[in-house]
Amino acid sequence: MSAFQDLMQFERDTGALAQVAGRLGWDQEVMMPPGAGEQRADEMAVMEAMLHARRTDPRVGEWLAVIDPGDLDDEGAAMVRQIRRTYDRSRRVPADLASALARLTSRAHRVWAEARADDDFAAFAPTLREVVRLKREEGAALADGGDVYDALLDDYEPGATAAQLSEMFGALRPRLVALRQAVLERPQPPALQGTFDEQAQMTLARTVAKTFGYEMARGRLDKSVHPFTSGGADDVRITTRTDALDPFNCLYSTIHEVGHAAYEQAVRRSYRFTPLGQGVSMGVHESQSRIYENQIGRSRAFTSWLYARMTEQFGDLGLADADAFYAAVNRVKNGYIRTEADEVQYNLHVLLRFDLERALIAGALEVDDLEDAWNERFLADFGFAVDKPSDGVLQDVHWSAGLFGYFPTYSLGNVYAGCLHKALRSDVPDLDAQMAAGDLGAATAWLRDNVQQFGGLFAPREVIQRACGDAPTEAPLLDYLEAKFGTIYSL
Amino acid sequence: MSAFQDLMQFERDTGALAQVAGRLGWDQEVMMPPGAGEQRADEMAVMEAMLHARRTDPRVGEWLAVIDPGDLDDEGAAMVRQIRRTYDRSRRVPADLASALARLTSRAHRVWAEARADDDFAAFAPTLREVVRLKREEGAALADGGDVYDALLDDYEPGATAAQLSEMFGALRPRLVALRQAVLERPQPPALQGTFDEQAQMTLARTVAKTFGYEMARGRLDKSVHPFTSGGADDVRITTRTDALDPFNCLYSTIHEVGHAAYEQAVRRSYRFTPLGQGVSMGVHESQSRIYENQIGRSRAFTSWLYARMTEQFGDLGLADADAFYAAVNRVKNGYIRTEADEVQYNLHVLLRFDLERALIAGALEVDDLEDAWNERFLADFGFAVDKPSDGVLQDVHWSAGLFGYFPTYSLGNVYAGCLHKALRSDVPDLDAQMAAGDLGAATAWLRDNVQQFGGLFAPREVIQRACGDAPTEAPLLDYLEAKFGTIYSL
Numbered sequence: 001m002s003a004f005q006d007l008m009q010f011e012r013d014t015g016a017l018a019q020v021a022g023r024l025g026w027d028q029e030v031m032m033p034p035g036a037g038e039q040r041a042d043e044m045a046v047m048e049a050m051l052h053a054r055r056t057d058p059r060v061g062e063w064l065a066v067i068d069p070g071d072l073d074d075e076g077a078a079m080v081r082q083i084r085r086t087y088d089r090s091r092r093v094p095a096d097l098a099s100a101l102a103r104l105t106s107r108a109h110r111v112w113a114e115a116r117a118d119d120d121f122a123a124f125a126p127t128l129r130e131v132v133r134l135k136r137e138e139g140a141a142l143a144d145g146g147d148v149y150d151a152l153l154d155d156y157e158p159g160a161t162a163a164q165l166s167e168m169f170g171a172l173r174p175r176l177v178a179l180r181q182a183v184l185e186r187p188q189p190p191a192l193q194g195t196f197d198e199q200a201q202m203t204l205a206r207t208v209a210k211t212f213g214y215e216m217a218r219g220r221l222d223k224s225v226h227p228f229t230s231g232g233a234d235d236v237r238i239t240t241r242t243d244a245l246d247p248f249n250c251l252y253s254t255i256h257e258v259g260h261a262a263y264e265q266a267v268r269r270s271y272r273f274t275p276l277g278q279g280v281s282m283g284v285h286e287s288q289s290r291i292y293e294n295q296i297g298r299s300r301a302f303t304s305w306l307y308a309r310m311t312e313q314f315g316d317l318g319l320a321d322a323d324a325f326y327a328a329v330n331r332v333k334n335g336y337i338r339t340e341a342d343e344v345q346y347n348l349h350v351l352l353r354f355d356l357e358r359a360l361i362a363g364a365l366e367v368d369d370l371e372d373a374w375n376e377r378f379l380a381d382f383g384f385a386v387d388k389p390s391d392g393v394l395q396d397v398h399w400s401a402g403l404f405g406y407f408p409t410y411s412l413g414n415v416y417a418g419c420l421h422k423a424l425r426s427d428v429p430d431l432d433a434q435m436a437a438g439d440l441g442a443a444t445a446w447l448r449d450n451v452q453q454f455g456g457l458f459a460p461r462e463v464i465q466r467a468c469g470d471a472p473t474e475a476p477l478l479d480y481l482e483a484k485f486g487t488i489y490s491l
Numbered sequence: 492m493s494a495f496q497d498l499m500q501f502e503r504d505t506g507a508l509a510q511v512a513g514r515l516g517w518d519q520e521v522m523m524p525p526g527a528g529e530q531r532a533d534e535m536a537v538m539e540a541m542l543h544a545r546r547t548d549p550r551v552g553e554w555l556a557v558i559d560p561g562d563l564d565d566e567g568a569a570m571v572r573q574i575r576r577t578y579d580r581s582r583r584v585p586a587d588l589a590s591a592l593a594r595l596t597s598r599a600h601r602v603w604a605e606a607r608a609d610d611d612f613a614a615f616a617p618t619l620r621e622v623v624r625l626k627r628e629e630g631a632a633l634a635d636g637g638d639v640y641d642a643l644l645d646d647y648e649p650g651a652t653a654a655q656l657s658e659m660f661g662a663l664r665p666r667l668v669a670l671r672q673a674v675l676e677r678p679q680p681p682a683l684q685g686t687f688d689e690q691a692q693m694t695l696a697r698t699v700a701k702t703f704g705y706e707m708a709r710g711r712l713d714k715s716v717h718p719f720t721s722g723g724a725d726d727v728r729i730t731t732r733t734d735a736l737d738p739f740n741c742l743y744s745t746i747h748e749v750g751h752a753a754y755e756q757a758v759r760r761s762y763r764f765t766p767l768g769q770g771v772s773m774g775v776h777e778s779q780s781r782i783y784e785n786q787i788g789r790s791r792a793f794t795s796w797l798y799a800r801m802t803e804q805f806g807d808l809g810l811a812d813a814d815a816f817y818a819a820v821n822r823v824k825n826g827y828i829r830t831e832a833d834e835v836q837y838n839l840h841v842l843l844r845f846d847l848e849r850a851l852i853a854g855a856l857e858v859d860d861l862e863d864a865w866n867e868r869f870l871a872d873f874g875f876a877v878d879k880p881s882d883g884v885l886q887d888v889h890w891s892a893g894l895f896g897y898f899p900t901y902s903l904g905n906v907y908a909g910c911l912h913k914a915l916r917s918d919v920p921d922l923d924a925q926m927a928a929g930d931l932g933a934a935t936a937w938l939r940d941n942v943q944q945f946g947g948l949f950a951p952r953e954v955i956q957r958a959c960g961d962a963p964t965e966a967p968l969l970d971y972l973e974a975k976f977g978t979i980y981s982l
Contacts, residue, residue, distance in 0.1 A: 016537040019530075020515060027514060031522065035708040036726035039510075039763070046507040050541075217526040235527035272530070 004076065007063035008274065011083060014054045015273030019232060021047045026230040026237055030222045041106075052098070055090045075276065078457050082275035085158065092141050101134050105402040112400035121371045121389045128399060129367040132360050135404050139361060149361045153405035156282040157412060159459050162358055165408050168415060169351050172474045177381055179482055180344050184334065184383075186489040189327035193318030198242040198250075204313050205240055205254040208306070212292055213444040214238070214258040215265055227253040229260035233272040236264040247310070248329060252293055259292030260285055262444065266452035276456035282406065284460050286413020287420060288447065294343050294414075295421040295480065296443055300326050301435035309438075327488050334384060336391035344485055347414055348381045353396070353407040361404055416464045418477025420451065423468040495567065498554035499765065502574060505545045506764030510723060512538040517721040517728055521713045543589070546581045566767065569948050573766035576649065583632050592625050596893040603891035612862045612880045619890060620858040623851050626895050630852060640852045644896035647773040648903060650950050653849055656899050659906060660842050663965045668872055670973055671835050675825065675874075677980040680818035684809030689733040689741075695804050696731055696745040699797070703783055704935040705729070705749045706756055718744040720751035724763045727755040738801070739820060743784055750783030751776055753935065757943035767947035773897065775951050777904020778911060779938065785834050785905075786912040786971065787934055791817050792926035800929075818979050825875060827882035835976055838905055839872045844887070844898040852895055907955050909968025911942065914959040 024047065028040055054060075064084055069077045108127045115124035136148060143151035150161050202223070209221060219231075224239035231237050238257035242250045263279045271277040279285040296302055307325040310317060319325050332342045338349035356373055359365035365373055374393040375386045386392035398406055425431055428442045435443070450467035457463075464472045485491070515538065519531055545551075555575055560568045599618045606615035627639060634642035641652045693714070700712060710722075715730035722728050729748035733741045754770045762768035770776040787793055798816040801808060810816050823833045829840035847864055850856035856864055865884040866877045877883035889897055916922055919933045926934070941958035948954075955963045976982070 013537045013540075016534045017541070020511060020534050020538060023518060024511060024514065027518065031711065033707070033709050033711050033726055033728075035706070039725040042764070043507045043511050046504045047511060049504075050508070215526070216524070218524050220522065220524050234530040235524055237524075273533070 003063045003066045004072065004080070007060065007067065007083065008079065010054070010057075010060065010063075011079070011275060012273040014051065015275075015277060017047070017051060017054070019235070019273070021051060022230050022232075023235070029224045029226075029228065030237075030239060048102075052090065055086055060087050061091075075457065079275055082456055086275065089142055089154075092144065093138055094141065097134065097137055097141065101138060101402060104130060104134060105400065108400040108402070109397070112394065112397065116390045116394040119388045119390050119394070121393055124394065124400070125367050125370075128370075131399065131402050132367060132404075135402055136361055136363075139404075149358050149405065152361065153408065156403075156406050156409045157460060158281055159461065160281075160283070160408075160412065162408075165354070165412065168474050169347075169354065169408070169411060172347055172411070172415070172478065173351055173381070175478050175482070176344065176348050179485060180332070180348065180381075181383065182491050183332045183344060183485050183489045186491070188333065189331060189488070190319060190324060191331060192246070192248065192328050194314070194316075195244045196247040196314055198244055200313050201242045201247050201250040202240075204247075204309060205250050207309065208251055209238070209254055209258050211438055212255060212258045212296075212440055213262055213448075218265055219261055221254065227257050229257045229264070232264045232278050233267070233269070234265075236261045247314070251306070252297060255297040256289045256293040259289030262292070262448070263288040263452045266448040267455035268453050271455045271457075278455060279452075280454070280456045280458065280463060281460035282409035283412035283416060284451065284463060286410055287416035287464070288452065290414050291417040291420055291424075291447070295417055295424075296435065296440065298329050298343070299432070299435055301432040302438075302440075303329050304436050305438040330485070330488055332485065332489070334382070336378075336386060337395055344481060345382070347411045350407055350411040352377050352381065353398075354411070357399070357404050357407060415474050415477050416472055418474070418480055419464055419468045419470070419472045420447065421480060422476040423450075494554045494557045495563065495571070498551065498558065498574065499570065501545070501548070501551065501554075502570070502766060503764040505542065506766075506768060508538070508542060508545070510726070510764070512542060513721050513723075514726070520715045520717075520719065521728075521730060539593075543581065546577055551578050552582075566948065570766055573947055577766065580633055580645075583635065584629055585632065588625065588628055588632065592629060592893060595621060595625060596891065599891040599893070600888070603885065603888065607881045607885040610879045610881050610885070612884055615885065615891070616858050616861075619861075622890065622893055623858060623895075626893055627852055627854075630895075640849050640896065643852065644899065647894075647897050647900045648951060649772055650952060651772075651774070651899075651903070653899075656845070656903065659965050660838075660845060660899070660902060663838055663902070663906070663969065664842055664872070666969050666973070667835065667839050670976060671823070671839065671872075672874065673982050674823045674835060674976050674980045677982070679824065680822060680979070681810060681815060682822060683737070683739065683819050685805070685807075686735045687738040687805055689735055691804050692733045692738050692741040693731075695738075695800060696741050698800065699742055700729070700745055700749050702929055703746060703749045703787075703931055704753055704939075709756055710752055712745065718748050720748045720755070723755045723769050724758070724760070725756075727752045738805070742797070743788060746788040747780045747784040750780030753783070753939070754779045754943045757939040758946035759944050762946045762948075769946060770943075771945070771947045771949065771954060772951035773900035774903035774907060775942065775954060777901055778907035778955070779904075779943065781905050782908040782911055782915075782938070786908055786915075787926065787931065789820050789834070790923070790926055792923040793929075793931075794820050795927050796929040821976070821979055823976065823980070825873070827869075827877060828886055835972060836873070838902045841898055841902040843868050843872065844889075845902070848890070848895050848898060906965050906968050907963055909965070909971055910955055910959045910961070910963045911938070912971060913967040914941075 021044065024040070024044060032040060060083065064080065064087065067080055069080050072080065108131050111127045112124050115121065135152065139148035139152045142154070147162065153160055153162060202221075206216070206221060210216060218234045219236045219238060222237070222239050223241055225241065227238070227240045229236065229238050238254070238261045240250050240254040240257065260279070263285060267277055267279070279288070303326045304322040307317075307322045317325065319328055330342065332344050335341060335345070338346065341349055352374070355377070356365065356370065359373075360367065360370065371389065371393045378386050378392065424443060424446050427446060428434070431443060434440070451463055454463055458466060461472060512535065515531070515535060523531060551574065555571065555578065558571055560571050563571065599622050602618045603615050606612065626643065630639035630643045633645070638653065644651055644653060693712075697707075697712060701707060709725045710727045710729060713728070713730050714732055716732065718729070718731045720727065720729050729745070729752045731741050731745040731748065751770070754776060758768055758770070770779070794817045795813040798813045808816065810819055821833065823835050826832060826836070829837065832840055843865070846868070847856065847861065850864075851858065851861065862880065862884045869877050869883065915934060915937050918937060919925070922934060925931070942954055945954055949957060952963060
């Protein structure tokens with residue numbers, strides 16, 4: 001066999017083991033007995049150590065050294081590019097730093113959870129300080145002289161830079177603040193009323209998942225505390241949750257996860273277990289979950305179909321008609337929590353975190369000043385004050401887990417979803433008529449053909465640009481939000 | 492670190508990975524989407540290859556070479572003994588034979604399933620011939636000049652020999668044949684009548700599992716096509732099945748699996764992930780599942796408690812009283828299928844297979860003559876003829892999977908259960924009163940303290956002998972069966 005074939009076999013085996021590790025993660029959240037936590041942590045640690053050893057295996061370096069990318073086709077060259085990137089990054093971080101970070105973030109997660117329960121940021125601050133210190137070290141090792149935050153960001157969004165995102169987000173923020181203010185000055189449409197059987201919610205969630213093209217034969221839908229998607233290729237599982245008072249929580253969590261899962265299910269079969277065999281970045285992944293959830297799932301057309309299904313399932317919803325249902329689905333109201341935010345306000349939550357975490361990594365903001373900085377920024381953008389740390393600086397798990405560079409990919413995903421939605425509408429002129437009939441075949445096929453099938457073949461920005469014809473900007477998202485909420489709230 | 496510590500760390504990591512592979516097996520039977528089969532096979536193959544590589548890793552040989560067992564305590568010496576045994580056996584089988592066997596048995600399973608569906612032994616015979624040929628080769632490699640069948644048996648029951656088992660089983664057979672005949676000449680007691688809600692069966696199964704000491708916080712109970720137990724230490728999962736017409740299927744499958752699971756849950760915590768960290772052999776494992784299921788679960792005393800619980804759950808069972816319920820639980824009737832057999836006939840099914848498979852491996856019986864040999868022996872022991880291959884020679888999966896040497900451990904487990912039951916009754920004189928009150932605390936504690944906690948510390952026969960005080964023989968099982976069924980059938 002050639003070095004390339006040897007390398008690919010090695011990578012496919014690593015990919016299969018990574019799938020196994022991912023399945024353990026699913027099991028832990030959905031099926032694992034409560035008393036098995038410590039044992040599972042030990043099992044995961046061995047799997048992770050083995051995966052790390054394979055990713056930094058010197059044989060990978062030897063294979064890479066003798067492969068000439070010029071001898072390969074586009075797919076082969078993309079494989080080698082991805083493998084080299086992972087190999088170089090993995091080897092740049094000293095083993096003792098990597099294991100110190102693993103130990104610290106495992107402990108930090110517990111400290112954060114307790115501090116959040118006690119609403120006590122000071123109890124978390126010393127640990128977070130240590131996380132920031134080690135993440136700066138890791139970023140510096142990865143950056144190799146370049147920008148430290150960019151080096152961390154690259155884990156989630158290869159090729160993106162904070163400067164580029166700042167420019168995009170800088171254009172987003174004032175128009176979102178203005179839109180938010182305008183909407184909240186208007187009278188609120190009525191909300192959904194009543195209680196909704198939780199098993200019936202799951203039944204409807206299954207129907208909706210299939211409507212969005214999720215292949216149940218290659219996945220499954222369960223409940224978990226936090227909804228998530230897990231796995232790749234022929235075994236992509238999603239979870240949702242139910243709340244008797246809020247069926248939208250179950251339904252839109254399901255649609256969001258179906259967006260992620262459909263992406264994984266649609267990647268070309270021949271890429272399975274390879275570095276091209278999954279969604280290319282967090283931002284592109286989020287573009288799929290968000291266009292499914294928002295631009296399609298919360299559209300006037302699709303909600304009219306959903307209104308009929310919900311009325312069939314639950315009887316009278318206490319809403320006058322499909323217009324009232326559409327307004328109820330898209331209600332904008334004050335809230336502290338990012339994960340519960342509506343389309344208008346969601347990105348303001350993210351931009352706040354992006355600016356703060358960049359300042360932390362750059363050393364321009366100290367952890368001791370983080371709570372004040374959070375509260376000040378929140379008041380400025382949202383117009384009311386944070387009431388307690390669990391509604392503010394302690395609400396998200398990310399920093400305790402060391403995930404600096406992750407937050408901006410949420411908003412980048414929304415920006416990409418805006419671009420894709422514009423292109424989709426242009427390519428499928430009667431999209432609204434189809435969605436109103438509950439027919440999402442053309443929409444999901446467009447996304448599959450133009451984005452999802454490629455997996456890791458193209459760079460993240462490139463795949464969006466190829467799908468849309470233009471370089472991605474924030475303009476389509478802003479235009480869409482202003483038009484949509486302008487209509488709902490009669491601005 | 493010393494060589495012993497290095498070796499133990501390596502073994503613990505291997506043990507953790509083996510737990511992960513086991514969890515995948517559970518997932519495959521209970522949770523996996525139907526379309527994920529091929530992908531899962533690939534994932535399992537990589538896990539198995541990795542486990543095999545670790546078990547035959549030359550470093551293990553180097554560590555073993557420098558460790559002096561005289562420097563170790565009893566537990567350390569037992570660890571090293573087990574590791575050496577696995578290492579030596581794994582390395583004796585040539586890699587190309589091992590992979591040929593893996594490929595062949597994977598194919599043979601499909602061929603067998605089709606042949607069974609078509610009731611066509613001739614369609615399976617050529618493949619089985621090849622399996623027997625390769626198993627002989629494997630046995631010869633393992634035997635290293637010793638007995639080939641014993642070498643295969645050693646995989647499931649370390650230290651046991653066919654000669655020893657033959658003597659035991661030779662004493663068992665005539666008395667079981669005679670007991671069977673005597674019982675079947677008597678009038679049949681009434682069977683259970685009615686249909687039984689399957690969710691209610693699962694609810695009762697959970698209650699019964701807890702009554703037998705299964706720790707739900709370190710396990711879970713689900714449904715699967717064939718009941719099984721999976722995992723070790725703090726994550727030991729069981730499955731059962733339901734049949735609306737036969738709630739005993741669900742209940743006694745659950746109790747059987749709880750016997751296996753309780754063993755795994757009870758092994759000393761410090762043995763976790765090590766070669767001592769699981770049940771020591773298939774025979775000892777089966778002794779636990781069978782004493783839970785039969786000597787306890789099907790006793791007059793316990794069934795009176797169960798009768799009350801079933802009446803609470805399902806109302807009238809169509810049986811006069813607890814005596815009639817006890818007789819219904821223990822009905823002996825003609826049947827072809829081993830897995831559905833009662834306590835009187837079960838071992839006759841196993842003995843038949845043991846004699847035939849020994850003859851196959853020894854070359855004293857050819858595969859072409861196997862069906863006739865089966866049918867002849869069945870007629871001799873059971874008094875009626877096999878009607879079709881799926882009720883005869885094609886009924887069990889074992890030979891297609893290459894599991895020669897597995898069958899006798901079922902009967903050995905029953906023999907061990909007989910010995911343990913005798914000793915248990917002697918140590919817990921008011922066992923019946925406790926069981927009638929649904930209190931299995933003393934019985935399960937006795938098994939935990941005298942058998943289960945030791946995991947792999949002692950050799951299989953030794954652990955039974957230590958628990959019972961005497962070397963195990965078939966006499967207690969026969970005495971128990973003759974007394975029990977003599978009473979039920981008024982012999």
